[in-house]
Amino acid sequence: GKEANRSSGINAEYGENSEIDHPLCEECTSALFLQLDAQLRTLKQDCTDYRKALAQLQQIDTATTSQLDAEVEELRAEEAALQAELESVCTERGSVATELAALQLQEREVEHEEEDLYRECNQYEHRLAEVRAQQHCLDNELKYAHAELEKLKKTNIFNTVFHIWHEGHFGTINNFRLGRLPTFNVEWDEVNAAWGQTALLLYSLANATGFVFQRYKIVPFGSQSYIEGETKLPLFTNGGLRLFWDAKFDQGMVSFLDCLKQFLDSIEKKGAFNFPYKIDKFMLINLKWALTVVAHNKPEK
Secondary structure: OHHHHHHHHHHHHHHHHOOOOOOOOHHHHHHHHHHHHHHHHHHHHHHHHHHHHHHHHHHHHHHHHHHHHHHHHHHHHHHHHHHHHHHHHHHHHHHHHHHHHHHHHHHHHHHHHHHHHHHHHHHHHHHHHHHHHHHHHHHHHHHHHHHHHHHHHOOOHHHHHOOEEEEOOEEEEOOEEOOOEOOEOOOHHHHHHHHHHHHHHHHHHHHHHOOOOOOOEEEOEOEOOEEEOOOEEEOOOOOOOOOHHHHHHHHHHHHHHHHHHHHHHHHHHOOOOOOOOOOOOOHHHHHHHHHHHHHHHOOOO
């Protein structure tokens, strides 16, 4: 009954859609039916496959969407972190830029200070060179002074200051003749100057040895030197007549010879030297020996 109904329905539908106006035969109808039935099964299978594929695709889309959403969230979080880090870096960069500007300013100041120090160093080096040059000159001067001092230490200062010699019949001290002869007139000014030098020599020798004269004191005063005793006895004269003043001059010469004898005796008592000449005849010669002995035995300072 179902096959007949299906055949009637197919004939009716086929007759409506076909240009041939007569029904199909039963054999053709069965063949057509089998063909359509096969197509239907194929379509149903395709539909089932499509539904499965759609379900799978929907599952895949949901998982993929969730994963993508998670990745998007991660990227957004990473973006926010990077943005915050960028802002921090920008802030730090600003701080670094400010610090760099300060350091550059400080560097320029240090460079200026270095230039100032370099100039000062050059000035100090120049000054040091000058000081060293001065020091070198002073060292040379000091060496020269030491050399001169050594020469002076070896020099008989009394022989240098008091030059005793002779000129004709007269003994001389520093080129002043000490004495007069009836046949050879020496000016009294020269004689007085010679006595002044002689008095200064004996006075200096006594001071050099710490000797103190008895009864007298020699006062060297150039051409007007004198001996202090009970009275003032001059070692100078104006010449002229043999008056009272000339007698004092004679007494002064005698007192000087007394002082000289005291000094020479003190040297002989020490065993330093024995003077070979009489005092009254070779006064200047004895003085020359005395100054040599004193200069030789005087300790160096």
